[in-house]
Amino acid sequence: MENFYEFRAEERISHQYNDGWKSLDNYEPMDFDVKVVYGKEKFNDDDSRTTPLTVFTSMPVTYKQISQAMANEINSSCRCEHDCCGCFSTYVRVIKNTGKTSNKWKAILTATPNI
Numbered sequence: 861m862e863n864f865y866e867f868r869a870e871e872r873i874s875h876q877y878n879d880g881w882k883s884l885d886n887y888e889p890m891d892f893d894v895k896v897v898y899g900k901e902k903f904n905d906d907d908s909r910t911t912p913l914t915v916f917t918s919m920p921v922t923y924k925q926i927s928q929a930m931a932n933e934i935n936s937s938c939r940c941e942h943d944c945c946g947c948f949s950t951y952v953r954v955i956k957n958t959g960k961t962s963n964k965w966k967a968i969l970t971a972t973p974n975i
Contacts, residue, residue: 867893868894869933894933908973915954917962926954934951935952944974945974947973950971954966
């Protein structure tokens with residue numbers, strides 16, 4: 861099983877929809893690529909899951925740029941019309957720059973079930 865994910869960074873322009881339907885919003889490409897390497901997933905007592913991430917970018921970027929790119933690509937929420945469906949909502953939080961240049965970052969991915 862691969863433990864990494866690659867994508868082209870995009871900036872979300874319109875913000876008309878919540879995370880469940882954010883694919884319907886308008887996006888513009890940013891000038892960098894992102895590679896996300898997954899660490900060991902931790903299962904929490906409340907059925908949520910957290911995964912440490914190491915994030916590499918194809919060029920130095922700011923905290924705002926990488927946070928926005930990661931959120932646009934990874935954050936998601938349930939689309940169900942009722943509670944307790946069990947669907948997972950995922951959110952990523954970029955923590956800090958870990959390299960000598962601004963192209964290596966640490967982040968946390970959290971997945972929480974709607975229960």
